[in-house]
Amino acid sequence: MQNKRNFAPIFFVGPHIILFIVFILIPSIYGIYASFTKWNLVADPVWVGLDNYKTILADSDSTFNSQFLNGLKNTLLFVVLSVPLMIIIPLMIAVSLEHKEVKLKNLFQTLLYVPGLISISAAALIWSLIFNKQLGIVNNLFGSEAVWTTTQPYAWITIIVVTVWAGIGGNMIIYRAGINGVSRDLYESAEIDGAGSIRKFFSITLPSIKFPLIYTLVMTTAGAFNVFAQPLMMTSGGPRQGTTVLMMYIRDLAFSHGESIAGMASAMAVLLGLVILVISAFQYYAMSRNA
Amino acid sequence: MRKKISISKYISYLFLIVVSAIWTIPVIFGIGTSFRSQTEVVNEGFRLLPVNWIVENYVKVLENTSTAPILQWLWNSVFIATTHTLLVVIVISITGYGYSRMKFKGRDLLFFTLLAISFFPNVVNLIPSYKIIDILGWVNTPWAMIVPGLAGMGNIFLVRQFMKGIPMELDESARVDGANDFTIYSRIILPLIRPVLIVCALFSFTGSWNDFLWPVIVYTDVEKMPVTAGLLLLQDIYGNYRMIGQLMSSAILAIIPTLILFFFAQKYFVSAINLNSGIKG
Numbered sequence: 001m002q003n004k005r006n007f008a009p010i011f012f013v014g015p016h017i018i019l020f021i022v023f024i025l026i027p028s029i030y031g032i033y034a035s036f037t038k039w040n041l042v043a044d045p046v047w048v049g050l051d052n053y054k055t056i057l058a059d060s061d062s063t064f065n066s067q068f069l070n071g072l073k074n075t076l077l078f079v080v081l082s083v084p085l086m087i088i089i090p091l092m093i094a095v096s097l098e099h100k101e102v103k104l105k106n107l108f109q110t111l112l113y114v115p116g117l118i119s120i121s122a123a124a125l126i127w128s129l130i131f132n133k134q135l136g137i138v139n140n141l142f143g144s145e146a147v148w149t150t151t152q153p154y155a156w157i158t159i160i161v162v163t164v165w166a167g168i169g170g171n172m173i174i175y176r177a178g179i180n181g182v183s184r185d186l187y188e189s190a191e192i193d194g195a196g197s198i199r200k201f202f203s204i205t206l207p208s209i210k211f212p213l214i215y216t217l218v219m220t221t222a223g224a225f226n227v228f229a230q231p232l233m234m235t236s237g238g239p240r241q242g243t244t245v246l247m248m249y250i251r252d253l254a255f256s257h258g259e260s261i262a263g264m265a266s267a268m269a270v271l272l273g274l275v276i277l278v279i280s281a282f283q284y285y286a287m288s289r290n291a
Numbered sequence: 292m293r294k295k296i297s298i299s300k301y302i303s304y305l306f307l308i309v310v311s312a313i314w315t316i317p318v319i320f321g322i323g324t325s326f327r328s329q330t331e332v333v334n335e336g337f338r339l340l341p342v343n344w345i346v347e348n349y350v351k352v353l354e355n356t357s358t359a360p361i362l363q364w365l366w367n368s369v370f371i372a373t374t375h376t377l378l379v380v381i382v383i384s385i386t387g388y389g390y391s392r393m394k395f396k397g398r399d400l401l402f403f404t405l406l407a408i409s410f411f412p413n414v415v416n417l418i419p420s421y422k423i424i425d426i427l428g429w430v431n432t433p434w435a436m437i438v439p440g441l442a443g444m445g446n447i448f449l450v451r452q453f454m455k456g457i458p459m460e461l462d463e464s465a466r467v468d469g470a471n472d473f474t475i476y477s478r479i480i481l482p483l484i485r486p487v488l489i490v491c492a493l494f495s496f497t498g499s500w501n502d503f504l505w506p507v508i509v510y511t512d513v514e515k516m517p518v519t520a521g522l523l524l525l526q527d528i529y530g531n532y533r534m535i536g537q538l539m540s541s542a543i544l545a546i547i548p549t550l551i552l553f554f555f556a557q558k559y560f561v562s563a564i565n566l567n568s569g570i571k572g
Contacts, residue, residue, distance in 0.1 A: 012389030
């Protein structure tokens with residue numbers, strides 16, 4: 001009996017622990033280790049200490065340095081442009097859907113949720129055509145003359161549009177659930193005190209959904225730092241690497257057709273990971289203190 | 292007072308209608324274009340719906356089994372996503388049972404340690420993960436996409452949380468009747484956690500189906516890749532706007548399976564997130 005009690009948990013949590021070690025723990029540790037090595041993914045890595053980091057961060061003659069700085073700049077630009085929209089637009093939709101006199105809630109929600117189920121590569125194919133100069137909707141409808149995906153700032157606009165179009169569904173439903181959970185009494189007593197819609201939104205709705213807001217902000221931001229598919233498929237990182245993000249450089253260095261430069265790519269990945277960690281921690285701290 | 296509410300109602304409607312239109316038109320445009328001939332697209336320019344509806348694009352796309360075998364890609368995606376989802380359901384329910392209903396030393400410490408590690412940005416483990424898949428001989432096989440995702444902690448967290456809401460008295464009385472942990476898991480707990488398992492299954496399926504970066508890395512064999520990675524190749528094959536209809540019909544074929552799933556399981560997709568925010572709030 002005593003024995004049985006001791007061994008049974010191994011059968012329940014053990015298999016997953018093995019998966020966790022093989023597919024999360026070991027690769028994470030190895031990823032950090034590899035960033036201090038010269039590695040081509042085939043031979044054994046050769047320890048080089050901080051050389052990769054020195055090259056990436058300080059050697060202004062090196063292409064790795066210019067790639068990293070350009071990739072980081074573009075990734076940050078993407079985060080700054082996309083994250084506010086991915087929070088504010090679904091929040092406005094959720095508030096509108098939860099308006100007590102609005103009907104057809106499920107129809108609107110379905111129309112807005114479905115694009116999120118479309119894989120990003122299919123979405124990018126459709127939107128590339130929409131932004132096409134001769135054949136697309138944008139130029140024909142609005143008479144714009146822009147060659148969207150190959151000139152700035154239009155290249156960024158196409159990337160952000162696809163991202164927002166495909167990325168708001170989850171946050172929208174989280175906010176709806178949050179707003180739905182706010183007591184009706186709060187709104188009614190605010191109305192008796194003469195509060196308008198805007199006042200009610202800022203004084204009741206926003207504070208009540210603090211946790212969903214923090215959660216979605218942190219998760220959306222961390223996700224945005226991993227951006228890869230949209231620039232790859234919409235602009236191929238152009239014009240003149242103006243939309244090449246860090247994930248694209250990391251993938252190219254580690255997995256492109258020439259010899260792999262996986263050590264250098266790992267160092268870039270670790271630096272990107274650090275940026276994500278620091279910003280997530282900062283967001284969590286700032287929001288839970290102020291909100 | 293009454294007037295104020297009406298204005299906000301109309302603003303809400305206006306906003307919802309405009310946004311819904313922007314969100315819907317691209318899909319209609321994509322579907323419409325997939326039924327237009329190349330000559331019509333080039334000569335008539337932009338139209339939401341075709342002048343002459345033709346199915347030729349779909350026929351050609353399905354007939355191309357060499358450079359862009361889209362049926363093979365769709366089958367690969369179906370096999371990968373379905374197998375992955377079934378295994379996820381098994382792993383998370385068994386593991387969740389272990390972390391919520393069994394007592395062993397250091398249980399919660401272990402759980403939260405794994406959870407904390409899993410928050411570590413996964414860009415760091417991307418390159419070594421490829422190496423591990425290579426060592427296992429899984430490059431260009433479905434297992435490269437089926438297995439690694441089973442290690443995640445998010446769904447286990449949800450299942451554990453859900454199981455904590457089930458009274459322990461159920462287990463205890465079953466144990467008095469001589470049931471062991473496996474019986475309690477399969478006969479009592481598994482039926483009760485169905486809702487959360489359905490939700491996790493749906494998100495695992497769509498997540499696996501729509502994954503992009505990882506399949507682009509681990510599949511180089513055209514025959515073996517899932518449809519999301521295949522669509523990247525199409526930009527070269529049907530690209531430069533030479534075969535627009537084919538490009539669009541491929542994109543539409545790629546999104547049909549997840550849409551069908553959504554329309555059958557709509558209420559679960561939405562309840563999903565209620566459960567999510569219930570935990571956080």
